[in-house]
Amino acid sequence: MGQHNISSVAHLIAEPVRSVMLITLSDGCALSASALAEAAGVTAQTASSHLAKLLDGGLLSVESKGRHRYYRLAGAHVSHLLESLASVGPVTPAWRNTPSRSAQALRFARCCYDHLAGQIGVAVTQGMLTRGLIIKAGERHYALTTTGREWLQQLGIDMGDPAFDQPEHARQCLDWTERQYHVAGPLGARLMDAFLAWGWMRRSPTTRSVTITTLGWDGLNQHFGIVREACKAD
CATH class of the missing domain: 1.10.10.10 (Winged helix-like DNA-binding domain superfamily/Winged helix DNA-binding domain)
Structure with a gap:
């Protein structure tokens, strides 16, 4: 080239x-x-x-x-x-300060391929780390703990899925708007599927943005310590 x-x-x-x-x-x-x-x-x-x-x-x-x-x-x-x-360099002011509601919604919560990203995606990952559900496992990877596996099983997620036995079952994905990592890989995909199935979140029919429902805010608070009043899509 x-x-x-x-x-x-x-x-x-x-x-x-x-x-x-x-x-x-x-x-x-x-x-x-x-x-x-x-x-x-x-x-x-x-x-x-x-x-x-x-x-x-x-x-x-x-x-x-x-x-x-x-x-x-x-x-x-x-x-x-x-x-x-x-993923290279700082987030531009065009995204930090944009008056566009659509752009703000993408930064707040969106799908990144098959997993959750944005401010809420990063907050979920931090909540899982704080509560010992995942740990950092080498460069660019997380790993489910025993507590995390038990937690997923209690929530009804199939832990017999062979994807969870792979070394890269919980990959770190650098969030390009937040400049922090959110969880990706099979774990991230299964969580996104579960959030949608439980009615915690709804995908936009036209963009990658994700809306958090009232039920979802209750679940995010209970399982990850995420408080709605502390979150702003700005």
Whole structure:
């Protein structure tokens, strides 16, 4: 890959509005220009200009359904690139101070592939560490403790799943908005599935954001010591 190609792609991603649009699409969903404009906190005209540049740069693809056009990442390789870049360096002021409710919601609680991320994802992980449900196990990994395994079994999670016997059953994933680790791997995926099944959380139908229900706040407080009043999506 030539220097020109690298610099062109880097320039496209570096612009704050375009980076928000790309991250919003990083779970593989397809969204309209208006939805991406809302996520980035810009006008439809501004969004259209940025989307055209991302299409020309090969980072997005577009499909038409009737009169509507829907944008998605050009492939999984773009999503992997975004997550890698996002984990390097500090979180930009564009995400810390954005007036966009959609962007704030993504930072507060979202799906990161198949597990929970954002402020709530980090808080759940810290709660599990504090309560001895998991421990740090080498570089970039956690491990379930005996207490943690008993706790999961009491909650009805199948501990006969062979995935829990793998060394990487609880991987550390660097949260790109919080700059701290949240739990990923099979454990993170099973927890996310359970939170949804129990009615603690609901996924947005259009973005990666996750809503915490009243039942969920009660459960998060009981099991992880997370208090609703201490959490803010800002």
